[in-house]
Amino acid sequence: MPGGRLTQQDRQRIAAGLADGLSYAEIARRLDRTTSTISREVARNGGPSGYRPQQAHQATVQRARRGTRTPAPPRAAGVPSGAVEEEIIELAVRSGMPRMTARVHVDLLLSEDGRRTAAELTRRLNVSPASVSVAVNFLVEHGYVRRERDPQRRRDIYVIDDDAWYHSIVVSSQQTLASAQAALAAAETIGLDSPVGQRLSRAGTFLERVIQDMRESADRWRSLLT
The missing domain is CATH 1.10.10.10 (Winged helix-like DNA-binding domain superfamily/Winged helix DNA-binding domain)
Known part of the structure; x- marks a missing residue:
């Protein structure tokens, strides 16, 4: 099981990973740690753009000597902690x-x-x-x-409001539908009797049907957002 306290070398590798644009999950994998360990470490020490390994290590040593943890700033009720915010960001990054x-x-x-x-x-x-x-x-x-x-x-x-989720799906579906229509048009140009034309036709038809289902589903469940 990955665990143990982060060393100064670990923190230097975290800083290097952030500078290289690596995800928390990838940094965690390289250090044999959990993603939450990395996200908490970065969140409590300046965030992705302000993380400094030397200062982070010194702050940890000082907290250990005092036998206390850094008090978290007061937050409004229901607002996620910094670590949770970083987890949400990480999920968005993984999605592209x-x-x-x-x-x-x-x-x-x-x-x-x-x-x-x-x-x-x-x-x-x-x-x-x-x-x-x-x-x-x-x-x-x-x-x-x-x-x-x-x-x-x-x-x-x-x-950003509740209806934004519906609109994001509509925009995404329009972009995918354009790709599907381009594939179908290319299939017609190349010829449906050729292997390439048949391949493009199948892909375009598949995407077109999936997008149609997704749009119908978004319209059907849009009332949940109001």
Whole structure:
């Protein structure tokens, strides 16, 4: 069973893994640790962008000498801990979402009213405005959030609400449907009597039917979000 205290060398390898863009799961595998061990270590020592192995090790040694654990800052009732937030981010990354985009998405998702400005996201995540801009553009494009305009302060507000899940499925299905239609068109061009044409036709038809079922299911269960 993986376990034991993290060593200074372990922490250096964690920092190297973060710098290389590795997932927590991959870093954990290389260190023979659990993913939750890595996510807790990073969350309590500056987060993915602020993790410093030397400072993290010194802080752990000091806590051990005092025989106390670092007190967690007070959190609103029902808000997940930092480790849980990191786990949610990790799941999003595994599904293919860029890490920075996942961080922005989860921060919006866990906000009390599901609303943040770009400036708030920049400050909360301690990242550049450009990074936030790229992330929110991705989220808006894929239907995960919507953009609202504050006419009084002339700024954009990014909003995630329950219906966002429905819209994200619709956007995703439209993109997949376009691929299916492209495959079917290519099959017609190449010729349905050829092996390649038949292969493309089967793939396009399969994707088209699956997307149709998914859209019908999303429409049928959309009322659960209201």
